[in-house]
Amino acid sequence: MNNKLDGFRHFCRRNSLFVIGSISVILILFTMTVGPSLCTHDPNAVKYSEKCISPCAEYPFGTDFSGRCVLCRVIYGAHISIGVALVVVVVGAFIGVTVGIVAGYAGGAVDSILMRLVEIMLSFPGTIFALAVLGTLGNGTINQIIALTVVRWAHYARLARGETLTVMNSDYIQAAQAIGNSRLRIIVSYIFPNIIGQIIVIATLSIGPVILAGAALSYLGLGAQIPSPEWGLMINGGKEYIRQAPWITLAPGMAAVLTVFAFNLLGEGIGDMIDPRLKEKAEAD
Amino acid sequence: MDSKILIQTDHLYVQFAIPNGKVCAVNDLNLSIKEGEVLCLVGESGCGKSAFGNSILRLLPDNATLQGHIYYYGKDIVRMPEKEFRLLRGKEIACIPQSAATSLNPLIECGKQVDEVYLLHKEKNKSAARKNTLRLFKMLGLPRLPELAGDYPHELSGGMKQRVLVAMGTAAEPKFIVVDEPTKGLDWARKHEVIERIGYMQSMHNSAMLLITHDFSVAELLSDRIAIMYAGEVVEHGETKQVLQKPQHPYTKGIISALPQNGFKAIEGFSPALTEIPSGCRFHPRCPNATCECTVQHPELQKINEPNHVSRCLYAGV
Structure with a gap:
């Protein structure tokens, strides 16, 4: 028992970034899932008699220009902002890794075609491209997810292809072929497990930027629509009251900052844990 | 003594495309190996030994072209469809790769990697495969059984890794094994141990073997015949x-x-x-x-x- 405790302490000391990061992310996810049921106010209940109240016991983060509880709205908004980012990263990473492994494994013409496609995607500035996609698809949360995924997958594809090529050159892949494994089996049980570490790190690190990109789109009015408590939208709504009631913009802004910070800590922590050299790669991306 | 011819090459050429032309790594090779026989290929680095070994396994890189024929029991494996050949590879024609340090998947326990061979070719059931693996490890003199089977490759020494690879190569009791530089990077004592074990496994299953080495002491201990290669040819x-x-x-x-x-x-x-x-x-x-x-x-x-x-x-x- 004591031994286990010592081991755990040692683990925490060596991977302090990971431990802090995962605790903060767990707290945020906890707030996101359990928080709404603890809220005493309806996030969308308009009450003009109580508009722009500064933070107090009843409304810890004050109320906004329509008398809605800002804390409740931030908590409800977490669902949308973080949810969108998680979906984008998971779906984007899935598409990207599939494309990357196929390109790296097949090589030749398949590789060239897929990688040119990836390069075309990467040559557009991300936000502008997402704006263009939303411009054609129309507004809304689902379309926002699609637009961000379209922008993100290429990053993962390029990384996955590079890692696949490295792994493919290792002797154990040849050994795996020599004992008679099929191609699919080599991809699934040899290549994928050997590249997934780096993908997880990059994916976790990209959750933060995706949250910000999502908030930016909503701020511009292209993502979630009024009266949704999405953070970007809240900031946009509060910007006219920033002198009288700065808490309307500060609360969702700080929520976004803290969330991004937490996910980045976690990403860095996983990266340090898996491979100390990976940090440089992530910074270059 | 009149055993059947297992592998026969007929005017085999292996060429690699390089930026300005082609190099011929194996030139007009005519060799045959009978059932249960050990042929040793000796030569300097880069004389085409491994290229020949890999051409039998069809594991040459994409820029390589093969001319001529390699017959396995009279069937030409150079022109065999990949699907058909995959049934042979691992089961009847196996290999013990060179560089033990990197030939094991770092993310899978070494016992499981040998189990895979059984699961691919012989057993259906995981615990039966593990039983076979442990028996094989014991025969190869690996210590700390059965815990060792749960160790990851980085927890093993070079000689132990090499023996795990010997286990992987021989698990399916193949008729023919390509053994590529089995003693690379091993010290003298380990080398003898590994060679002894390879010889033991070979004689137990009566497998034929192509032994690739540049070490005459290895060749002397294991082989029936020797072919010396120089600059892509048998001399x-x-x-x-x-x-x-x-x-x-x-x-x-x-x-x-x-x-x-x-x-x-x-x-x-x-x-x-x-x-x-x-x-x-x-x-x-x-x-x-x-x-x-x-x-x-x-x-x-x-x-x-x-x-x-x-x-x-x-x-x-x-």
Whole structure:
């Protein structure tokens, strides 16, 4: 028992970034899932008699220009902002890794075609491209997810292809072929497990930027629509009251900052844990 | 003694495409290996030994082209569809790869990697596969069983990894094993241990073996016949004893007298790059007995008095 405790302490000391990061992310996810049921106010209940109240016991983060509880709205908004980012990263990473492994494994013409496609995607500035996609698809949360995924997958594809090529050159892949494994089996049980570490790190690190990109789109009015408590939208709504009631913009802004910070800590922590050299790669991306 | 011919190559050429042309790593190779026989391929680095080994396994890189034929029980495996060949690979034709340090998947416990071979070819059930694996590990003298089977490759020493690879190569009881430099990077004591185990596994299943090495002591211990390769060609080929005791080709004589126990008399010069093959006899620039004729005429393999002993020298047997 004591031994286990010592081991755990040692683990925490060596991977302090990971431990802090995962605790903060767990707290945020906890707030996101359990928080709404603890809220005493309806996030969308308009009450003009109580508009722009500064933070107090009843409304810890004050109320906004329509008398809605800002804390409740931030908590409800977490669902949308973080949810969108998680979906984008998971779906984007899935598409990207599939494309990357196929390109790296097949090589030749398949590789060239897929990688040119990836390069075309990467040559557009991300936000502008997402704006263009939303411009054609129309507004809304689902379309926002699609637009961000379209922008993100290429990053993962390029990384996955590079890692696949490295792994493919290792002797154990040849050994795996020599004992008679099929191609699919080599991809699934040899290549994928050997590249997934780096993908997880990059994916976790990209959750933060995706949250910000999502908030930016909503701020511009292209993502979630009024009266949704999405953070970007809240900031946009509060910007006219920033002198009288700065808490309307500060609360969702700080929520976004803290969330991004937490996910980045976690990403860095996983990266340090898996491979100390990976940090440089992530910074270059 | 009259066993069937298992592997036979017929005018085999292996070429690699390089930016400005092609290099021929294996040139007109005609060898045969009978059931249960051990043929040892000896030569310097880059003389085409591994290229030949990999061509039997069809694991050559994409830029390689094969000409000629490799017959396995009379069937040409060069032209066999990939699907059909995959049924042979691992089950009937297996390999023990070189560089033990990197040939095991770092993310899978070593016992599981051997289980895989059983699951792919013999057993359906995981616990039966593990039982077989443990029996094999015990035969190979691996310590700390059964815990060792749950260890990851980085927890094993070089010799232990090599023995795990021997287990992977022999688990399916293949008829033919390509053993590529089994002693690379091992110290003297480990080397003997690994060689002994390979010999033991070979004789137990009566598998034929192509042993690729540049170490004569390994060749002497394990092989029935030796083929010496130089710059992509076989220059001498015969029974192990004959080749080692009465070497015919000047190159063979040269490497045997370059062995430490024979006084380290190195051959002058370097073996040629495969892009700059000399005219005539490929060995003539380094040969102490070269004549004018050697620089123009490319010798064929010539028979020498002893049966089955051939040498690619104009003056063989003179």
